[in-house]
Amino acid sequence: MATKSEASLNLDLDLLHRLKSTEPPVWLAPRAELSETARKASKIIFSYLRTYAPKSPLDQLLIEGFDAEQIWQQIDLQSQPLLSSLKREVKKFEKKPEEIGKIREVLEGEKKVVESVGKVLEGERRVLAEESDDFDEDLDDGLDDDDEEEEEEEGSEGEEEKKGKGGAEGGIEDEFLKINELQEYLEEDEAREYGLKKDSNDSRKKGGRRVLDNEEDEDEDEEDEDEEELGVFGDSDDNEEEDEHRQKLENAGYEDFFGSKRKKAPKKNLKSIEELEEDSGLDDEEDEDEAVETKKNDNLSTHEKQSEQLRAEIEKMEKANLDPKTWTMQGEVTAAQRPKNSALEVDLDFQHNVRPAPVITEEFTASLEEMIKKRIIEGQFDDVEKAASLPSKAPRELKELDENKSKKGLAEVYEEEYVQKTNPAAAPLTFSDEQKKEASMLFKKLCLKLDALSHFHFTPKPVIEDMSIQANVPALAMEEIAPVAVSDAAMLAPEEVFAGRGDVKEEAELTKAERKRRRASKKRKFKAEATKRMTAKKARDNTLLNDNDGKEE
């Protein structure tokens, strides 16, 4: 046994050393090796402490396949009774210090354990030697653990608890834990506890409550835990104490639970606590309540019972009507007029005046993209188009600035201006007018060509005969570039060149007879003309003579 314990103890120490030597930051990240060592250490410590807690249901700490919470629960199951017994022992030693010496004598075998462990856990021992309030705090810390630090806490907590206990007592059946002394102590404690609260509220004994959510109940909780410990202790360990406690519970009346009829507020809290709890203490209370009620109803007949019920209901309803309404029925309620966070509990219904934001789903975006693609293909961009400004006035004719020396003299310039003013029609065309004319001519030619091309019933315009000099030269001679075809259309027609009879002879070619004939014809023509002239002259002379005669008369 000793060797085994020693061997196991050495292992323990190794593991514990390893655990203690790891740097605190290492604990922040979960590590498989660390968790393994911690679990093993916890298991060993658990089995070691098993000897001190014979009533624990577990033989050994089950590690494989259990998560931190479950391991913790196991440890808790063992450690709760141990803690309470340790507490008692400490209090006892407070009063009777000479008892401590007895421990040392009895536990010679385990002295080593005490000393060796004491070296490792000096700080924790000191903590344990302090008062019960600190102990409560530690317990609270233990209860309030977070999951992150659970393994470490678990290990250290377990050590703390177990080692403390191990140091204080060797076994429950030993001499320290004398039942009579325990009972006395309990009575004293109860008197102290209950003596304080007898006047105000005797009903505050509920078992197994661990409600920490209500702020109002924080103080209550601590006290509850005190009582709870005692209660648990009573349940598990000492029958006599349990009986006394039970008696108190049995004799508890309506006033104990619900106080005086006028005090409704604290009762509400108690009611809420009742609803939330789930421990053995609850069963007792319910039994008590039922017992009270059945006593009342046995003596009444059915009709009376019904009438009683009705009356009770009526009273309840009347009371409800008289009382100030709940905040939900009060109309406009600001946050200050209702209890905190009460709006969360009530299912409020109000109108949202804002259109809910569109849920962006894949279909939504797909439809958008489809539309965008379609628009791009069509080219329909909804661009803002500039409205074409209507021309309000005809554009002014910009006078071109002539930068050359004017060829006209100043006198001519003024002359032209004067003529234009007085007689616009006779005015010579200005430069712009000439340009206009030229432009209109070009346009007419173009229109003519286009009409010829486009109309079926095209009638050409009548040709305006223009006088132009036609040089009797073939077209070839006029053109500079070699022409594709030579045309003599522009040349004069033969009759235009020579109009007459064909037989034309030169002077040299004439025969004598022909010469004579020509001379004779010439003479004849001359004579004819001469006679004509003579006759015309005679006619004139005659008229003159006649006139003269007239005048003379």
Place this chain on the structure above:
Amino acid sequence: MQSSMDVETVSSQTQNEPGPLPPKPLFEPLKAHEMSDGRVQFRKVNVPPHRYSPLKKVWMDIYTPIFEQMKIDIRMNLKARRVELKTRADTPDISNLQKCADFVHAFMLGFDVIDAIALLRLDELYVESFEIKDVKTLRGEHLSRAIGRLSGKGGKTKFAIENATKTRIVIADTKIHILGSFANIKIARDSLCSLILGSPAGKVYSKLRAVTARLAERF
């Protein structure tokens, strides 16, 4: 004569009371010759040395219109280097002499004969002269640059102003002479002054265009 007339009327009145009045006398307008009591009027125009040879070249073009159409005697005093003008007996209008004098004077300033001839033909033309220093005091290079700005490259700015405003401009070193009607002279003068003061030619052109368009619209 008046006294004689009075006597006649009185005598007539005394003789015949209901007799017809004699017709009103019609006096012909005085001839130039008869003005100033029959004395001849002169005008003398100095010839600057740089216009001497041009005058010799175009003498006949000057002489002919003055002598023939204006009916003014004109001669060149070589010794005194001046042109002298004198009214004749048949000069129709006294203003002819002044017009001819202006015409010759314009030529001496530097205008062409064909431009100066307008003075003879139109009444409303004037010649205005001013100097660059009247507008802005410029010295040395600034003055040369101003003169250059006025003329432009190859004289194009000057011609542009002339054509736009129907005037003729002569830039003689620092003196500027403008020939034209009153309003046109004003426009030309404004343009030239803005050029002297430093505006770029483009700005002057745009202003010219606007003004001349407005002037043209009026008629």
